[in-house]
Amino acid sequence: MNTEQISTKRVSTNNIRTKQVSVKRYLPDSSAEPYWQQYELPVDDSTSLLDALNHIKEQLDSTLSYRWSCRMAICGSCGVMVNGIPKLGCKTFLRDYEGEIRIEPLSHFPVQRDLVVDMEIFLEHLAAVKPYLIDDNPVKAFDPNAPETYRQSPKQLARYKQFANCINCGLCYSACPQFGLNQEFLGPAALTLAHRYNLDSRDHGKKQRMAELNRHEGVWSCTFVGFCSQVCPKNVDPAAAVNQGKVEAAKHTLIALFKG
Amino acid sequence: MSKLSINRPSMNKQGAQHKQAFDEPLWWGLFSAGGVCFAVILPAVILFIAVLLPLGLLPAEALSYERASALLFSVPGFLFVGAVVCLPLFHAAHRLRHGLFDISVGNDTLNKKLMYGGAALLSILALGIVVAGMLG
Amino acid sequence: MHKSSSQRLPPLKRNWWLKHRFFKLYMLRETTVLPLVFFTLCLLAGMVSLLQGAESWQGWIAFMGSPIVLLLNLLALAASLFHAATFFVLFPRVMPLRIAGRSLPGNVIVAGQWVGVVVVALLFFWLFGRA
Numbered sequence A: 001m002n003t004e005q006i007s008t009k010r011v012s013t014n015n016i017r018t019k020q021v022s023v024k025r026y027l028p029d030s031s032a033e034p035y036w037q038q039y040e041l042p043v044d045d046s047t048s049l050l051d052a053l054n055h056i057k058e059q060l061d062s063t064l065s066y067r068w069s070c071r072m073a074i075c076g077s078c079g080v081m082v083n084g085i086p087k088l089g090c091k092t093f094l095r096d097y098e099g100e101i102r103i104e105p106l107s108h109f110p111v112q113r114d115l116v117v118d119m120e121i122f123l124e125h126l127a128a129v130k131p132y133l134i135d136d137n138p139v140k141a142f143d144p145n146a147p148e149t150y151r152q153s154p155k156q157l158a159r160y161k162q163f164a165n166c167i168n169c170g171l172c173y174s175a176c177p178q179f180g181l182n183q184e185f186l187g188p189a190a191l192t193l194a195h196r197y198n199l200d201s202r203d204h205g206k207k208q209r210m211a212e213l214n215r216h217e218g219v220w221s222c223t224f225v226g227f228c229s230q231v232c233p234k235n236v237d238p239a240a241a242v243n244q245g246k247v248e249a250a251k252h253t254l255i256a257l258f259k260g
Numbered sequence B: 001m002s003k004l005s006i007n008r009p010s011m012n013k014q015g016a017q018h019k020q021a022f023d024e025p026l027w028w029g030l031f032s033a034g035g036v037c038f039a040v041i042l043p044a045v046i047l048f049i050a051v052l053l054p055l056g057l058l059p060a061e062a063l064s065y066e067r068a069s070a071l072l073f074s075v076p077g078f079l080f081v082g083a084v085v086c087l088p089l090f091h092a093a094h095r096l097r098h099g100l101f102d103i104s105v106g107n108d109t110l111n112k113k114l115m116y117g118g119a120a121l122l123s124i125l126a127l128g129i130v131v132a133g134m135l136g
Numbered sequence C: 001m002h003k004s005s006s007q008r009l010p011p012l013k014r015n016w017w018l019k020h021r022f023f024k025l026y027m028l029r030e031t032t033v034l035p036l037v038f039f040t041l042c043l044l045a046g047m048v049s050l051l052q053g054a055e056s057w058q059g060w061i062a063f064m065g066s067p068i069v070l071l072l073n074l075l076a077l078a079a080s081l082f083h084a085a086t087f088f089v090l091f092p093r094v095m096p097l098r099i100a101g102r103s104l105p106g107n108v109i110v111a112g113q114w115v116g117v118v119v120v121a122l123l124f125f126w127l128f129g130r131a
Helices: A003-013 A049-060 A120-128 A154-165 A171-175 A177-181 A188-198 A206-213 A227-231 A238-259 B010-017 B024-040 B042-052 B065-072 B075-102 B108-135 C021-031 C033-052 C054-064 C067-088 C106-128
Strands: A017-025 A035-043 A079-082 A085-088 A101-104 A111-113
Touching (some): A049 A101, A085 A171, A085 A227, A171 A188, A171 A227, A177 B075, A206 A238, B024 B042, B024 C106, B042 B075, B042 C033, B065 B075, B065 C054, B075 C021, B075 C033, C021 C067, C054 C067
Antiparallel strands (some): A079 A085, A079 A101
16 A cells, blocks of 8 residues: 555545644755755644654655654654654654644754764663673573573563663653763663663673763763653653662672772 | 764773762762752751741740750750751752753862862861850 | 764753753752752851850841841742652652562652651641740
């Protein structure tokens, strides 16, 4: 089914309207400065922002650049600023907006083109905290008489499960003024994933991660603004994880003091 | 487009990169303890001492010179000052330090010394007054 | 080791927090310490006056009753309550409490802290409220 057919199909069930969307364009090849461009497009009750961007790209203006993939809040690619608030395009519906809808690239990241930003620094911060199991039990060949796999009780899983839902969309970095003020700050998602692995019963890498967390640019740059948790599309509550990380870093420091 | 800052050479950063912030847990601990005192104890303290007392709404003898001296210049008075003056001062110092960073005023290394140093000096003064009163 | 070639943006302008209601509330939360510092300095002055003698103490009470000081301390009272409202909700998120393996609901912890505020106020009433 092409877009036109889908649109036709929708008309039968939904009231179709026209809405104006303003997109912040940046085309470094033709213009050094970004500028605003308005698009008029048909929307109905089920039109997501990603649908709208796809409509613009396919029907109105093929020069528009943006990232997307799964359209179901799993891949974390389609983050943009909607009226100044970081949102996933696929999880944002135009029916919820009256009046102006301003779309900008995610804040605090260098813009490459239109809505596409360079997230390299986020990936570096993520890598710095080693967000993977360290020194876990080696998986041996499966022996049905003595099965030895990653064992974890539901209780052990519950300790970190909430913090494992991160999809690395980077919305929390756009929401975090401390990251905007100092880009060396490891930031919400990286610190949350560090905490998630520190809480994992299979992991033995806490000591390595604490060295990253217990820096000024680690947990201590956070002032619990809390906006990261507001914008998180997966309800991970990174602010809670970062501040629980402060408690852990404080314990880590105390232990280091007594052990000398 | 906002201008991109030129990358600082990574050589310079290596040293500072993994510097452990051993002092931060102390400041954060004092900030948190002070925050609890500010939230739980201070509303009553401000209401009684800074509002009801000067308005004359407390019984005449409630905070007479004799009673106030007896209450303050004592071991419970010492603890009271710790919870109502010292810890909230460190709470305030922490928030002011980060607030100054938030609005890009001064530099953090100096602000830290000024804020926590100020809180420490005023705390010593406050506890010193209690001790002086107990001895005097 | 890491932190290689990625680009860094310059720091936000100092008015960043004016752009959003959420950030304004954050700044309001942070500035609750300003009236707190004012009250603390008043209290310190009162302690000094108490050390100096009865006359000085009466003078301090008169100073506390002057309109501007009273107004600023009323502001401090409001600030302490706003601080409490914002601070209490953070506690269960920073230190989730578990009793017998079950996590205590956040609103129970928040309510418990407000009970603390009331208990302290009652203690003050018991101490100063009766003749």
